Amino acid sequence: MLRPGQAYSQGSPRLHRISPCPHGPPGSSETQVVQAFRLSDSYFPYLILSVFLHALAFAVLFFTSQPLSTTAPLIHASKGFSVSFESSATGNDRQSRAQENRQGSSRNANDGGGSNPGLLTKSLGQLKQTIPYPALAASQGIQGTVIVFIALQEGKLAKLDLLSSSGYDILDNQVLQSIRAWQWPEVTAERQFRVDFAIDR
Numbered sequence: 001m002l003r004p005g006q007a008y009s010q011g012s013p014r015l016h017r018i019s020p021c022p023h024g025p026p027g028s029s030e031t032q033v034v035q036a037f038r039l040s041d042s043y044f045p046y047l048i049l050s051v052f053l054h055a056l057a058f059a060v061l062f063f064t065s066q067p068l069s070t071t072a073p074l075i076h077a078s079k080g081f082s083v084s085f086e087s088s089a090t091g092n093d094r095q096s097r098a099q100e101n102r103q104g105s106s107r108n109a110n111d112g113g114g115s116n117p118g119l120l121t122k123s124l125g126q127l128k129q130t131i132p133y134p135a136l137a138a139s140q141g142i143q144g145t146v147i148v149f150i151a152l153q154e155g156k157l158a159k160l161d162l163l164s165s166s167g168y169d170i171l172d173n174q175v176l177q178s179i180r181a182w183q184w185p186e187v188t189a190e191r192q193f194r195v196d197f198a199i200d201r
Contacts, residue, residue: 120152120189123182131178131195137170138199144168146175146195155186163192171197 136142144166151159160179165172175195 116187117189119185119187120191123185124193127182131175133197134170134174142168143198144171146172148175148193150193151190152184153188155184
């Protein structure tokens with residue numbers, strides 16, 4: 001008589017115990033692997049989202065930790081020019097400037113004794129049409145008048161004096177630079193030159 005869990009072995013009276021399969025029923029391991037993959041797939045979007053949020057937090061901390069400038073210029077710098085107010089002149093400075101203006105007037109009346117001073121007058125008229133209005137000054141509404149004294153020696157710029165400033169370096173420098181770069185006629189003469197920077201309203 002066989003007991004539960006025992007089987008008859010042919011040719012031997014000994015009974016052998018039937019052990020259950022250690023790996024479970026067929027297909028159980030494959031089922032567990034599939035379930036594991038499904039579980040990892042369900043957590044994959046959360047993993048991506050976590051990585052993204054950590055990267056975003058790091059970027060925010062990095063940029064906010066950089067020092068910020070607390071002062072901003074009221075007028076942006078322009079290459080080759082700077083905007084500044086003319087410092088107040090002392091009594092000696094005003095007296096010296098008045099003397100220069102009187103000397104410039106007498107020079108203008110004599111007109112230099114050049115070979116053909118009319119050429120200088122014509123050349124100055126052409127120069128005046130080519131002097132540009134600095135874009136920075138125009139955008140800021142900066143206006144003014146610049147008066148200079150020019151002396152030519154055989155077509156070469158022998159002397160250039162600023163008799164009256166506009167009060168802004170950007171306008172004064174524009175006039176002086178244009179005069180230095182100008183191609184002058186072959187004359188020996190001198191004259192006072194006035195340039196008005198005005199914005200039409």
